[in-house]
Amino acid sequence: MLQPHAHSDGKPHVYTAYHPRWLRHHTSTYWWLQKRSYFAFILRELSCLFVAWFAVYLLMLVRAIGRGEAAYQDFLAWSASAPVLLLNLVSFGFIVYHAITFFMAAPQAIVVHIGGRRVASGLVGGAHYLAWMVVSAVVAWLLLGAR
């Protein structure tokens, strides 16, 4: 709708219905293929699918254990089938990628101060890798060593 208003010089100022084009850059759906770092980012995002598969696989194991020895043995046999092995192999790769990228980002996200001094990021990162090794060793010991 046209609405005339008085201008400072007395001439009417007319606002028009015309609207300029938005300054919007179109981003391709495949923007993540344009740079190696973008691709690494989207791979990291996609690793969430394998994290979800891990949770499902873990719960299937818990269910099998709850159902008795025969169900546990069936679960182990099913895990040895080629499609499940292949899926787990790919999942393992993505899960390790997910873990390493998390440990790489952690020193930048976590700022630790001891006695008024900032702890070096290398130490924060190193502590994460150390915790990873210790937790892995404890889990392996619980499953294999403490039989």
Next chain:
Amino acid sequence: MSALLMPILMALFGLAFPLGWIAPPSYEHINALVAHPLTRLILFALSMLSLFHWAHRFRYTLYDGLQIKHLNELVAILCYGSALAGSVIAALLLWWPHVIR
């Protein structure tokens, strides 16, 4: 937590045991391990956090990666709803397995 525990569990149960590299734990041993209250709590936290991690990241992968912005609410409901349902199933399996046997 997921980053710390997932690789070793997937390496053992997903690869080493099925491929015969290492003998899997006996049923008695693993049953006793899972029956421990602390193990159940850790397994529940691990499952829930992994599922919600998936829900959050997958939501934004669809949002940013595929630019499905017009379905944002539906995608969010499906993602977080699935994670919540999975967490409830995890709790049932760990503490009340007779309910969903």
